[in-house]
Amino acid sequence: MSAITVTLPDRSTRQVDEGTTVGGLAAEIGRGLAKAAVIGVVNGVERDLVWPLADGDEVEIVTADSDRGLYTIRHSTAHVLAQAVLDLFPGATFGIGPPIEDGFYYDFQLPLGTDGRPGTFAPDDLTRIEARMREIMAEAQPFVRDDIDNDRAREVFAEHPFKLEIIDGEADDPTSVSEPGFARTYENPPPAPKDQPPFAGYPGFIDLCRGPHVPDTKAHLGHFKLTRIAGAYWRGDEKRAQLQRVYGTAWHSKAALAEHLERLEEAAKRDHRRLGAELDLFSFPDEIGSGLAVFHPKGGIVRRLMEDYSRRRHEAAGYEFVYSPHITKSDLFETSGHLSWFADGMFPPMHFDDEGGPDGQDYYLKPMNCPFHCLIYRSRQRSYRELPLRLFEFGSVYRYEKSGVVHGLTRVRGMTQDDAHIFCTREQMGDELRSLLGFVLDLLRDYGLDDFYLELSTKDPDKYIGADEDWEEATEALRAAAEDSGLDLVPDPGGAAFYGPKISVQARDAIGRTWQMSTIQLDFQEPPRFGLEYVGTDGARHTPVMIHRALFGSVERFFGVLVEHYAGAFPLWLAPVQVRLLPVRDDHLAYADRLADRLRAEGFRADVVDAGEKLGNRIRKAKGEKIPYVLVVGDDDVAAGTVGVNPRGGEVERDVHADDFVERLRVETTVQIGDR
RNA sequence: GCCUCCUUAGCUCAGUCGGCAGAGCGUUUCCAUGGUAAGGAAAAGGUCGUGGGUUCGAUUCCCACAGGAGGCUCCA
Numbered sequence: 001m002s003a004i005t006v007t008l009p010d011r012s013t014r015q016v017d018e019g020t021t022v023g024g025l026a027a028e029i030g031r032g033l034a035k036a037a038v039i040g041v042v043n044g045v046e047r048d049l050v051w052p053l054a055d056g057d058e059v060e061i062v063t064a065d066s067d068r069g070l071y072t073i074r075h076s077t078a079h080v081l082a083q084a085v086l087d088l089f090p091g092a093t094f095g096i097g098p099p100i101e102d103g104f105y106y107d108f109q110l111p112l113g114t115d116g117r118p119g120t121f122a123p124d125d126l127t128r129i130e131a132r133m134r135e136i137m138a139e140a141q142p143f144v145r146d147d148i149d150n151d152r153a154r155e156v157f158a159e160h161p162f163k164l165e166i167i168d169g170e171a172d173d174p175t176s177v178s179e180p181g182f183a184r185t186y187e188n189p190p191p192a193p194k195d196q197p198p199f200a201g202y203p204g205f206i207d208l209c210r211g212p213h214v215p216d217t218k219a220h221l222g223h224f225k226l227t228r229i230a231g232a233y234w235r236g237d238e239k240r241a242q243l244q245r246v247y248g249t250a251w252h253s254k255a256a257l258a259e260h261l262e263r264l265e266e267a268a269k270r271d272h273r274r275l276g277a278e279l280d281l282f283s284f285p286d287e288i289g290s291g292l293a294v295f296h297p298k299g300g301i302v303r304r305l306m307e308d309y310s311r312r313r314h315e316a317a318g319y320e321f322v323y324s325p326h327i328t329k330s331d332l333f334e335t336s337g338h339l340s341w342f343a344d345g346m347f348p349p350m351h352f353d354d355e356g357g358p359d360g361q362d363y364y365l366k367p368m369n370c371p372f373h374c375l376i377y378r379s380r381q382r383s384y385r386e387l388p389l390r391l392f393e394f395g396s397v398y399r400y401e402k403s404g405v406v407h408g409l410t411r412v413r414g415m416t417q418d419d420a421h422i423f424c425t426r427e428q429m430g431d432e433l434r435s436l437l438g439f440v441l442d443l444l445r446d447y448g449l450d451d452f453y454l455e456l457s458t459k460d461p462d463k464y465i466g467a468d469e470d471w472e473e474a475t476e477a478l479r480a481a482a483e484d485s486g487l488d489l490v491p492d493p494g495g496a497a498f499y500g501p502k503i504s505v506q507a508r509d510a511i512g513r514t515w516q517m518s519t520i521q522l523d524f525q526e527p528p529r530f531g532l533e534y535v536g537t538d539g540a541r542h543t544p545v546m547i548h549r550a551l552f553g554s555v556e557r558f559f560g561v562l563v564e565h566y567a568g569a570f571p572l573w574l575a576p577v578q579v580r581l582l583p584v585r586d587d588h589l590a591y592a593d594r595l596a597d598r599l600r601a602e603g604f605r606a607d608v609v610d611a612g613e614k615l616g617n618r619i620r621k622a623k624g625e626k627i628p629y630v631l632v633v634g635d636d637d638v639a640a641g642t643v644g645v646n647p648r649g650g651e652v653e654r655d656v657h658a659d660d661f662v663e664r665l666r667v668e669t670t671v672q673i674g675d676r
Numbered sequence: 677g678c679c680u681c682c683u684u685a686g687c688u689c690a691g692u693c694g695g696c697a698g699a700g701c702g703u704u705u706c707c708a709u710g711g712u713a714a715g716g717a718a719a720a721g722g723u724c725g726u727g728g729g730u731u732c733g734a735u736u737c738c739c740a741c742a743g744g745a746g747g748c749u750c751c752a
Binding site for chain 1: 677679
């Protein structure tokens with residue numbers, strides 16, 4: 001047998017027998033690698049382990065614990081899921097089933113129920129499906145790759161209309177090959193052929209698939225868990241069929257699966273909805289309505305501090321503060337275009353018969369602040385000398401969000417935007433955008449977020465007003481400013497508001513999740529709709545450009561994000577209670593009270609808990625409230641004017657002089673938000 | 677809005693195969709006064725989300741609505 005030479009990732013070469021497969025190569029390199037091998041990458045293309053190598057190939061063995069290895073494991077597990085569902089639910093058909101972050105899903109349509117609608121999964125079906133999957137895995141069915149022509153594929157998948165759409169190229173499937181003319185399939189032949197083979201000419205399960213896969217349904221699989229059932233629209237389109245989606249997670253080892261489940265629990269612990277209740281920050285009383293929050297005193301402190309700091313920064317950056325009402329006559333939103341384009345997102349009108357003539361008068365809750373700011377602009381004639389004119393408002397707006405999308409503080413129906421509208425000339429636009437973006441990022445950093453990327457949302461061809469040239473110019477101005485920032489810029493085609501394109505700032509939090517924060521939108525449409533003008537240097541009237549921008553996005557969302565980012569442990573400057581004083585015995589209470597008074601006089605937030613409980617328990621409770629400093633005072637401290645300092649996340653220090661501690665608080669808050 | 681699930685004390689959750697409702701934490705009171713993550717005792721607290729229906733009887737079964745969770749679609 002003749003030998004061939006292959007190159008490994010470290011550029012070393014290796015001679016192997018002709019006909020050696022990727023898996024065979026792994027075995028020659030070492031037993032450990034052979035065991036860990038899932039697939040290979042041959043000349044840059046992912047291949048199954050049974051792929052035969054050719055002379056001169058560059059080969060990389062992909063192991064189970066690598067990103068690509070896990071991706072493959074999840075993808076293969078999704079196939080097993082589909083086989084199990086098709087086995088257990090005769091007449092079911094399947095859509096797509098790709099691997100996703102940490103797991104996989106597969107979409108199914110179950111046979112019609114007695115009510116004539118497609119069936120749905122019940123919760124205990126997950127257990128049944130999982131059990132069937134484990135049986136399939138125990139059978140070690142091989143994954144067999146085959147390219148068949150489209151006519152044959154249509155025969156095989158004749159009973160599966162969603163697959164036919166994929167074969168015909170109507171539907172995108174990220175895990176299928178979309179080259180014209182043929183379809184790649186992966187088959188899982190069972191140990192014994194089924195009595196009634198479900199796919200023409202095949203004894204068992206087969207799926208359209210780009211591959212590659214693990215060698216068989218036993219290898220590397222098994223460390224998985226089906227997690228939930230959800231509805232999902234076919235091809236992501238709410239006008240199409242709603243399929244039943246089964247989600248699962250899969251890993252290369254039992255330990256990795258357990259770690260993943262633990263991480264989920266950790267994330268659940270920092271959920272702002274849970275912490276909001278535990279730390280007594282805010283709540284959503286049913287009596288008020290879905291998506292409408294109330295802030296309790298502790299949350300109120302945090303929110304006021306966030307807002308106060310924002311006000312100071314805006315004042316320093318040349319913004320002027322305005323106020324506008326929550327409701328308005330309908331005409332305003334007709335002028336702005338909201339009633340034509342945004343009516344779905346608005347609460348229905350309040351109608352008055354005895355006002356506004358024979359038809360009565362409608363009033364609306366405002367979903368946005370911009371029309372009001374336009375009226376403030378228009379209240380008198382403006383000169384170019386006034387531009388850029390920056391009008392800022394903590395404006396409360398109300399949006400009728402669909403019931404299924406309301407989510408804690410991050411998606412609500414009543415929110416306060418830290419909203420500003422900047423009116424400027426077209427010439428000023430570029431500079432204004434650049435400095436604005438710098439201002440935004442700077443401010444977000446002060447609140448403790450420092451990992452960002454940008455998203456550029458461009459025109460939705462079905463939902464926009466204004467001239468294409470204006471959109472073009474606006475989009476390019478935003479793009480230029482975004483590129484100047486040096487941050488990553490991700491395109492978001494069709495994501496713009498109806499009146500103009502936008503940049504949104506996405507921030508990653510302490511555990512790596514991303515949140516949409518600030519938005520900056522350019523608007524060439526509303527100024528002319530409102531007849532906004534300024535007198536230029538030439539004495540003629542011109543139309544200004546308007547920039548919409550909100551840094552927090554909404555105060556509520558930003559609050560929620562900060563709670564999660566800090567896991568409820570707010571930095572000193574934002575903490576609702578900064579210092580808790582604990583007298584060891586009640587005869588130290590007077591001293592503790594005196595210290596608390598002093599701290600409050602210095603502008604800090606301090607409280608005292610008397611010796612009604614043992615010290616250990618009071619400390620435990622203070623830690624549970626995530627208070628930055630717990631001060632314990634006893635005999636020694638009363639005698640010497642000192643405190644015992646127990647800092648959050650640090651070591652206990654005894655005999656710290658009270659003056660030194662106050663100075664330490666002052667320094668720490670100054671470092672956190674500067675002296676602004 | 678659509679799909680699946682959930683709603684029992686302030687919070688976290690047991691429970692009732694349809695027959696007077698339970699725990700822990702928290703709260704209040706009393707005892708205990710202690711140096712760094714749970715001292716002891718007692719009490720209060722629930723028309724079992726709301727409204728209908730079935731039933732001798734519904735917190736339990738059925739329906740509707742409200743609120744919530746996870747998805748889909750949408751979005752600050």
